[in-house]
Amino acid sequence: MQINLTELFTRDGKELDVTAELDMTSFCASDGEYELTDSQPVKLHFTNTGDRTLTVEGSAQLALLIPCSRCLEPVKVPFSLDLARTFDMKLSQRERAEALEEQPYLQGYTLDVDQLVCDELYLNMPMKVLCKEDCKGICNRCGANLNKTACDCDRSSLDPRMSVIQDIFNQFKEV
Ligand SMILES: [Zn+2]
Ligand SMILES: [Zn+2]
Incomplete structure (x- = not known):
């Protein structure tokens, strides 16, 4: 889901609460694509902190089906993500894009919630997933x-x- 943040710019101190549904059904990690399951609507709180700066805080609950590192059976891995970002809108579109690197979750004044969640997932992906501690593989x-x-x-x-x-x-x- 995309959120237009233009309205938030009308006044310093302005706040906005948004509940966003996720459109994505899978997550493309560096080592594969994992099916998304049990995703809850994402709750986001935006604040215009003045000086053309926006902050967003929120949380996302979802699970991914990730193959067990040993036996490759899909394992449901729950994630509880804390989302916190600051957007300096004084930067040019290009400078912002560079700062976000591969995850362009902010395009102009439009926030792509799915991309933001993906960005956070990248940071939270476990090194190794096991279906059980003593998986025989x-x-x-x-x-x-x-x-x-x-x-x-x-x-x-x-x-x-x-x-x-x-x-x-x-x-x-x-x-
Ligand atoms: Zn296993
Ligand atoms: Zn054998």
């Missing part, structure tokens, strides 16, 4: 999900780097 030989099934593969070398070396070694043996 997938067999690096046959790909079976070892939480659900057992397999008869010889996994004596569990280190994937070692298994690559072993594969090369086996290739030489076959020649």
Whole structure:
């Protein structure tokens, strides 16, 4: 959802409360696209703090389906995001765009709430997601999900780097 902030400029000290629905159904992270689920309307509070400066504060609640780092099963990861930004409207459109880098959530006087939430998600993405602490992962030989099934593969070398070396070694043996 996009919010036009022009009205907020009419008066220093002017405040604005907005509840915004998210339009996005997925989040494109650096390492993949994750389905969005359980998203609540985003509550935002804008203030014109004078000197052509706007602040926004708010919160967003949502969850993403992120594959488990070990077994790749989707895991519902909840996020409770605190949104706080200051917009210096004295900067030119170009200077603002540069300050925002890849997330152009502010275009002119229009705030793109989805982009703002994405920007915050980037900062909050977990390094690693596990479906459970003791997830057994997938067999690096046959790909079976070892939480659900057992397999008869010889996994004596569990280190994937070692298994690559072993594969090369086996290739030489076959020649
Ligand atoms: Zn898992
Ligand atoms: Zn296996």
